Structures are given as C-alpha cells and as structure tokens.
Amino acid sequence: MSHEMDDLLRAVEATLFASEEPLSAEQISAHLEGADVREALRELETHYAGRGIALVERGRRWHFQTAPDLAHLLRREKEQLRRLSRAATEVLAIIAYHEPVSRAEIEAIRGVQTSAGTLDVLMEAGWVRAAGRREVPGRPVIYATTNDFLSHFGLASRKDLPGIDELKAAGLLDPVEDAFDDMMEQQAAEAEEKREEGAKTGSMDEMGVAGEEDWGDQASALEKPDQSV
Amino acid sequence: MSHEMDDLLRAVEATLFASEEPLSAEQISAHLEGADVREALRELETHYAGRGIALVERGRRWHFQTAPDLAHLLRREKEQLRRLSRAATEVLAIIAYHEPVSRAEIEAIRGVQTSAGTLDVLMEAGWVRAAGRREVPGRPVIYATTNDFLSHFGLASRKDLPGIDELKAAGLLDPVEDAFDDMMEQQAAEAEEKREEGAKTGSMDEMGVAGEEDWGDQASALEKPDQSV
Amino acid sequence: MTEDSVLLAETVAADEVEWEGPASHSDSDAALYLELDGWEGPLDLLLDLARRQKVDLKSISILSLVDQYIRYIEQAEALRLEIAADYLVMAAWLAYLKSALLLPKDEQEDPSPEELALRLQLRLERLGAMRDAAARLMARDRVGRDVFVRGAPEGLRVLRKNQWQCDWFQLVRGYGQVKLRTEPVVHMVRERPVMTIDSAIDRLSAMLGVSVDWMEIRHFLPKDADPRLQRSALASSFVAALELARLGKAEIRQEIAYGPLHVRRATP
Numbered sequence: 001m002s003h004e005m006d007d008l009l010r011a012v013e014a015t016l017f018a019s020e021e022p023l024s025a026e027q028i029s030a031h032l033e034g035a036d037v038r039e040a041l042r043e044l045e046t047h048y049a050g051r052g053i054a055l056v057e058r059g060r061r062w063h064f065q066t067a068p069d070l071a072h073l074l075r076r077e078k079e080q081l082r083r084l085s086r087a088a089t090e091v092l093a094i095i096a097y098h099e100p101v102s103r104a105e106i107e108a109i110r111g112v113q114t115s116a117g118t119l120d121v122l123m124e125a126g127w128v129r130a131a132g133r134r135e136v137p138g139r140p141v142i143y144a145t146t147n148d149f150l151s152h153f154g155l156a157s158r159k160d161l162p163g164i165d166e167l168k169a170a171g172l173l174d175p176v177e178d179a180f181d182d183m184m185e186q187q188a189a190e191a192e193e194k195r196e197e198g199a200k201t202g203s204m205d206e207m208g209v210a211g212e213e214d215w216g217d218q219a220s221a222l223e224k225p226d227q228s229v
Numbered sequence: 230m231s232h233e234m235d236d237l238l239r240a241v242e243a244t245l246f247a248s249e250e251p252l253s254a255e256q257i258s259a260h261l262e263g264a265d266v267r268e269a270l271r272e273l274e275t276h277y278a279g280r281g282i283a284l285v286e287r288g289r290r291w292h293f294q295t296a297p298d299l300a301h302l303l304r305r306e307k308e309q310l311r312r313l314s315r316a317a318t319e320v321l322a323i324i325a326y327h328e329p330v331s332r333a334e335i336e337a338i339r340g341v342q343t344s345a346g347t348l349d350v351l352m353e354a355g356w357v358r359a360a361g362r363r364e365v366p367g368r369p370v371i372y373a374t375t376n377d378f379l380s381h382f383g384l385a386s387r388k389d390l391p392g393i394d395e396l397k398a399a400g401l402l403d404p405v406e407d408a409f410d411d412m413m414e415q416q417a418a419e420a421e422e423k424r425e426e427g428a429k430t431g432s433m434d435e436m437g438v439a440g441e442e443d444w445g446d447q448a449s450a451l452e453k454p455d456q457s458v
Numbered sequence: 459m460t461e462d463s464v465l466l467a468e469t470v471a472a473d474e475v476e477w478e479g480p481a482s483h484s485d486s487d488a489a490l491y492l493e494l495d496g497w498e499g500p501l502d503l504l505l506d507l508a509r510r511q512k513v514d515l516k517s518i519s520i521l522s523l524v525d526q527y528i529r530y531i532e533q534a535e536a537l538r539l540e541i542a543a544d545y546l547v548m549a550a551w552l553a554y555l556k557s558a559l560l561l562p563k564d565e566q567e568d569p570s571p572e573e574l575a576l577r578l579q580l581r582l583e584r585l586g587a588m589r590d591a592a593a594r595l596m597a598r599d600r601v602g603r604d605v606f607v608r609g610a611p612e613g614l615r616v617l618r619k620n621q622w623q624c625d626w627f628q629l630v631r632g633y634g635q636v637k638l639r640t641e642p643v644v645h646m647v648r649e650r651p652v653m654t655i656d657s658a659i660d661r662l663s664a665m666l667g668v669s670v671d672w673m674e675i676r677h678f679l680p681k682d683a684d685p686r687l688q689r690s691a692l693a694s695s696f697v698a699a700l701e702l703a704r705l706g707k708a709e710i711r712q713e714i715a716y717g718p719l720h721v722r723r724a725t726p
C-alpha cells in the first residue's frame with residue numbers, strides 16, 4: 001500500500017518526523033507551500049494508531065512520539081548482581097549483631113573507619129535502615145536491620161545468628177588471610193566490570209551466564225567453608 | 230492491519246524511533262531482552278519503503294530518516310552542515326577508498342602535505358578514526374572511516390562507495406609504484422614477444438621500431454588497464 | 459631528481475568552500491591567472507591543466523602538459539605574482555623532463571624520461587580519481603542536508619539497578635573476622651627450662667676452681683641436657699664469664715672472631 005502513498009502525506013510525515021518541536025497544522029502547511037494538511041494529519045494519525053510510534057495532537061500541535069504503552073522501553077531498568085564487599089559485609093554483620101548501632105559504634109567495633117558509601121550500599125540493598133537517633137550528644141543516627149535482611153539470609157529472627165562460642169566452634173574465629181580475601185574481592189570486581197562492558201555491547205547472554213557463575217561461586221564457598229576460612 | 234501488529238515489531242519500531250543514534254541489531258536485541266529482531270527489521274524496512282520516512286541500514290546499524298526525494302521540502306534555511314574544505318573532502322575520499330591508510334600514503338596521492346587540522350576536522354566530525362599502526366619502520370598511524378561516516382553519506386557499507394568497483398578494477402586504488410611495476414612487467418613481456426618475432430625475420434630495423442613503439446605500448450596499456458591488473 | 463621531491467606544503471589559502479568537483483572545462487585560460495592561490499599544490503595545477511586537454515587522463519600528452527605548466531608559471535612570474543617555491547621546483551623538474559624526453563633515446567640514463575613521465579601520469583590519474591570520488595561522495599544524500607533523522611528523539615536510557623549479593627555464611631564469617639581482629643591481644647610466655655645468671659656464676663666459679671687450663675666455654679655446660687636448656691645455659695654462662703672477668707676472677711680468650719671462647723681461672 002505504501003508505494004502509492006500520496007506526496008502530501010509523505011511530506012507531512014517527513015516534516016513532522018524531522019521537526020525538533022511539535023508543529024501546528026498551519027505551521028506544517030506554511031512549510032509545504034500552503035497545502036491543506038488537515039486530512040493528511042488525520043490519515044497519518046489513523047495509520048500510526050496501534051504501531052510502535054503514534055502521531056498525537058497536543059494543544060493543536062502535532063508530533064510523533066513513542067507509543068505510550070511502550071514508554072518502559074525508553075527507560076529500561078537492568079538489574080545487575082553485585083557481590084557485597086568485605087567491608088560492607090562486616091558492617092552488615094556488626095549491625096545485625098549489635099543493632100541499633102551508630103556509625104561511630106560500628107567503627108569502634110570494626111577498628112577501622114567506614115566509608116560513607118558502605119552504609120548507602122546496605123540501605124540500597126534494603127537490608128539496613130536508619131532507626132532513629134541515639135539520645136546522646138550529637139544525636140547520631142542509629143542503624144538496624146530490616147525484615148528483608150532476615151528473609152534474604154533465611155533467619156526467623158536475629159536470635160538465629162550464631163553466638164560467639166558457636167562461631168569459635170565452627171572455626172569462624174580462626175584467622176584468615178585478609179590479603180587473600182581482598183585479592184578475591186578485587187578479582188570479583190574486575191569480573192564484574194568486564195560483565196558490565198559486555199552488557200554495554202548489548203550481549204544479554206553474557207549477563208545471564210555471568211549471573212549464574214556468581215551464584216555458583218557462592219555455592220561452592222558454602223559447600224566447603226573449611227577450605228575458605 | 231496496524232492494530233494486530235505484533236509486539237516485537239512495535240517494540241523494535243519504537244526503540245529505533247526513540248534512539249538518538251543508529252542501532253545495530255544486537256543493540257536493539259539487548260534492549261529488548263534478547264529477542265531476535267532481524268526479521269522485524271526487514272519487515273519494518275519494507276513497510277516504510279515509499280513512505281515519507283525510511284528505515285535504513287548503514288554499516289550494520291539501523292536508523293529512521295526522511296526520504297531523500299523530500300530533501301527540497303526539509304532543507305533548513307540555515308545550512309547546518311559544517312562546510313568541508315576541498316582538502317578535507319579529498320582526504321576523506323582517499324581514506325574511504327584506500328582504508329586503512331597512513332598520512333604518508335594520503336600525501337603521496339595528493340602531492341601535498343596534509344595540514345594538521347585537516348585530519349582533526351574529519352575526526353571531530355566522527356567520520357575518520359585512527360585504526361592502529363602500520364607494522365613498518367616508524368609504525369605510522371593508519372586511518373579508517375567510521376560507521377558514522379557510512380550513516381552520514383547514506384552508505385550501507387564501503388562497497389557502496391560510488392565507483393569503488395571501477396576504481397579497483399582500473400587499478401586506480403593501487404599505489405603508483407605497484408601500477409608502474411605491473412606496467413613495466415607487461416611491457417617487458419610484450420617486448421620479449423616482439424623480439425622473438427623480430428628474431429624470426431632477422432631484421433634489426435624492426436627491433437629499432439619496436440623500441441620506438443615502446444612508449445606507445447605504455448599508452449595502450451594505460452588505455453586497457455583491465456589487462457594490466 | 460624525481461617527482462617524489464614534489465611533496466610540498468599545502469596551500470594554506472585553500473578555498474574554504476565545499477569542493478564540488480574539478481574545474482569545468484569551459485573555464486577560459488584567462489581565469490587561470492588569477493587563481494594561483496586556489497591550487498592545492500603543483501600536482502593539483504597539473505591535474506587541472508591535464509583536464510583541459512579534454513581527453514582521458516590515460517591518453518594525455520605529457521609534453522603539451524609540461525609546456526602548459528611552464529608557460530603558466532612564466533606568465534605568472536611576468537605578472538609578478540608571488541609564486542610558491544613548490545610550483546617553481548615542479549617547473550624546473552618538468553623542464554628537465556621535457557628536455558630528456560626530446561633527447562635521442564640512446565643517450566638516456568636510468569630511469570628513462572618515459573618512465574618518469576609515466577609515473578607522473580599515473581599520479582595524476584590517481585589524484586583525479588580521488589577528486590572525482592570526493593565530488594561524488596559529497597553529492598550523496600547526506601544526513602542533515604538531504605535526509606534528516608528524527609528531530610526530537612526521546613532517547614533510550616538503561617538504568618542500572620544493583621542487586622547486592624551476600625549470604626549467611628559470608629555474613630557470619632564477616633562478624634567472626636571483626637571479632638578476631640579486635641580481640642584484645644594477650645601475650646602468654648611459655649615456661650621454659652632456663653639457667654639463671656646466678657646459678658651460671660656459681661657453676662662457672664666452682665668449675666674454674668678445679669682446672670687451671672684454658673677451657674672452652676662449652677665444656678662448662680651441663681651435658682645431656684634439654685637442647686633448650688643448653689642454649690639458655692650457654693647464654694648465661696657467657697654472661698657469667700664476663701662477670702667473673704670483670705671481678706678479676708677469670709680470663710677470657712677468643713682467637714678469631716666467632717671462634718670458640720676459652721675461659722680459665724685468673725692467675726694473680
């Protein structure tokens with residue numbers, strides 16, 4: 001059908017497409033040597049109804065836009081799996097064991113300063129929330145874990161967390177090579193970066209596979225805890 | 230018909246329509262959760278043929294643009310294209326037809342040095358890029374055209390460059406030295422033939438004449454370059 | 459001299475207008491005189507002169523081209539136009555080429571003038587081909603001039619959302635590491651068999667009373683003792699020997715550095 005499309009219709013279509021702003025029928029007409037474009041506009045409107053593109057009239061001015069029901073294509077959300085850093089894991093653990101706890105208290109327990117981003121990450125993950133302020137000078141914000149935290153880690157309540165004695169019995173208080181841990185973390189971060197690059201080039205498959213591997217690593221860590229600590 | 234348009238087709242149409250730059254099939258696919266979009270692209274291409282808007286493929290990337298025959302209606306009063314100097318257009322053509330090509334090779338063809346600004350202008354326009362180095366002494370940078378170059382000049386691929394097949398067949402894309410050597414070889418072969426003929430009749434005069442005709446042979450070889458390549 | 463030397467600086471004043479193709483053949487020769495700045499170097503001028511022969515570049519007459527070029531430069535000189543050196547260099551080279559072409563064949567050197575002429579012709583052909591190609595390229599339907607992309611695209615955005623990964627084991631181990639790191643450090647010194655300095659002095663004094671000869675200090679150590687006790691006894695005995703020497707009760711001798719240490723009773 002399209003091959004016999006009349007010239008005016010084509011001209012109106014092209015003019016609207018190339019225009020940087022919505023155009024009134026009069027403006028289009030002026031652009032096309034005074035031709036009457038009303039009918040052409042209606043015809044185009046009908047033609048595009050139901051397509052991925054729509055011709056719409058807003059305040060007597062016309063423009064093409066992406067079909068409203070496809071707006072989600074324009075702002076796509078893409079989830080990416082990211083492993084929590086060692087620092088963030090420690091902060092999360094401290095909050096879980098000691099909540100509610102202020103940042104200064106977290107730092108006192110960890111023995112190192114905590115970067116501002118670490119708590120943000122935990123809040124972004126939905127595992128930590130601000131739980132008011134401590135009524136001491138400076139009124140510091142105190143943090144606690146969320147219900148999402150419990151469900152994500154498969155805990156009925158915080159009481160399910162193993163005590164210090166249990167940790168000791170499980171060998172979890174034996175020294176591990178921090179440097180080795182850091183190295184593994186760095187490797188993971190690098191792998192992640194690569195994955196992101198892969199995503200940029202548009203390969204969905206890589207995303208999927210990389211995600212799988214992520215989980216695989218964790219699974220093997222769980223299976224052989226004795227080897228990794 | 231349009232109301233029953235399939236979802237993938239609509240999504241591909243909307244994605245291309247909304248994109249600020251040409252998209253490869255892979256990029257569209259990545260945006261649409263890995264769907265195979267090739268068929269949809271062909272279908273859209275057909276649908277838009279003859280309309281005021283066309284879906285075109287340039288350097289394996291797709292974009293919508295207005296139909297070329299409507300240029301007279303759409304040409305803006307203020308020319309938006311930056312005017313290219315004669316030197317720049319020539320350098321661009323040389324890069325496009327010879328790529329990848331070093332600056333020295335460009336200069337050999339043009340017979341003048343290329344001012345520093347000329348390549349910069351072409352790279353700034355996004356039509357030319359550095360494409361590595363030639364593995365010869367000095368390792369000169371070599372240049373090639375980009376996908377944006379193809380899009381801008383409406384070329385599906387470099388094979389679409391006007392007259393490139395003829396130029397190739399005529400040996401006009403070979404360096405002077407190569408063409409010269411080929412010609413000399415051919416001439417030598419022809420001279421040999423003549424000498425053999427001359428030897429048969431035993432006439433020394435004819436040898437002399439053959440020598441005179443040498444230059445004429447070159448001319449005729451030039452006339453029929455297809456034989457010399 | 460070869461035509462390779464004819465690689466010269468680009469004319470800076472090259473026209474800034476878009477190049478729309480080679481000069482048309484209808485241009486009068488007179489127009490040439492005023493356009494010296496318009497050429498992109500001598501090869502460019504030669505190409506245009508060649509095109510004025512109105513024949514295929516493959517069959518141009520090099521001799522007549524040379525004549526035209528030289529005449530053109532001479533006329534420009536006569537008009538006192540400033541001529542860039544590269545044009546003059548080319549003129550000189552062409553004059554040489556012309557004389558060589560006119561000389562009898564058997565007096566030719568290598569490379570022959572015919573070869574030089576052929577090379578020049580090949581260069582002109584290649585430049586001509588690229589100039590035509592550039593013109594055809596510029597004449598295509600160009601985006602922003604002949605065809606237009608969408609004026610106001612919405613744009614595609616991909617918002618990345620992080621899904622953080624951590625599990626029970628990592629969490630608990632993390633806490634274990636914190637506890638471990640911050641646990642108060644207590645040093646426990648294990649009990650070890652030692653010989654005190656006092657007992658070493660007693661021992662040494664007693665043994666020195668028995669013998670008057672030099673004795674290596676090792677012989678003063680308890681035999682068959684725990685090796686750890688041996689080490690302690692050696693250290694203590696050494697200190698004891700020093701102490702006894704200070705008190706004038708013993709003499710110490712060592713012949714070479716790190717050699718065996720000998721002790722004997724001091725002889726007043």
